[in-house]
Amino acid sequence: MTELTENDKKWMKQAIELANQGMMHGQGGPFGCVVVKNGLVIGKGFNSVLATNDPTAHAEIVAIRNACQNLDSFQLTGCDLYTSCEPCPMCLGAIYWARPARVFYACTKQEAAAAGFDDAFIYKELERAPADRKIPFIPFRIPTSEKPFQNWKKKEDRTNY
Numbered sequence: 001m002t003e004l005t006e007n008d009k010k011w012m013k014q015a016i017e018l019a020n021q022g023m024m025h026g027q028g029g030p031f032g033c034v035v036v037k038n039g040l041v042i043g044k045g046f047n048s049v050l051a052t053n054d055p056t057a058h059a060e061i062v063a064i065r066n067a068c069q070n071l072d073s074f075q076l077t078g079c080d081l082y083t084s085c086e087p088c089p090m091c092l093g094a095i096y097w098a099r100p101a102r103v104f105y106a107c108t109k110q111e112a113a114a115a116g117f118d119d120a121f122i123y124k125e126l127e128r129a130p131a132d133r134k135i136p137f138i139p140f141r142i143p144t145s146e147k148p149f150q151n152w153k154k155k156e157d158r159t160n161y
Contacts, residue, residue, distance in 0.1 A: 016084045022046025035063050074161060085117075089122045
């Protein structure tokens with residue numbers, strides 16, 4: 001178990017304050033996140049789904065985008081995320097793509113569900129066969145479907161991630 005420091009508490013407090021700030025100003029749901037590297041906050045965000053009409057504008061996504069811009073990098077190597085709630089499936093995926101060192105969260109997904117933010121159905125949908133999902137996923141290939149991957153494999157100056 002990781003022993004929490006006074007700085008950890010300070011950054012979590014900031015994430016929670018961002019959650020309240022965004023919610024109180026009509027930006028979106030009560031979620032906030034800060035990204036920290038080497039003792040400095042390098043990215044932050046709150047849920048702004050309603051303000052931007054962007055269903056992907058969750059606090060973690062906004063904070064990751066902000067931090068990556070500030071770092072001029074597509075990854076958060078050596079960073080920690082402090083988020084006011086356990087990440088939803090979309091944010092969890094984004095976090096894994098960003099590759100931070102650790103994620104600290106305050107409230108659980110069960111607490112979010114009790115407040116009306118229930119992502120349990122998405123977790124269940126992920127377990128279903130694509131054609132059996134509530135929104136069907138239909139394979140549709142054409143003769144050139146694999147061309148982008150073939151070109152990617154041949155690209156000598158590609159950046160793997």
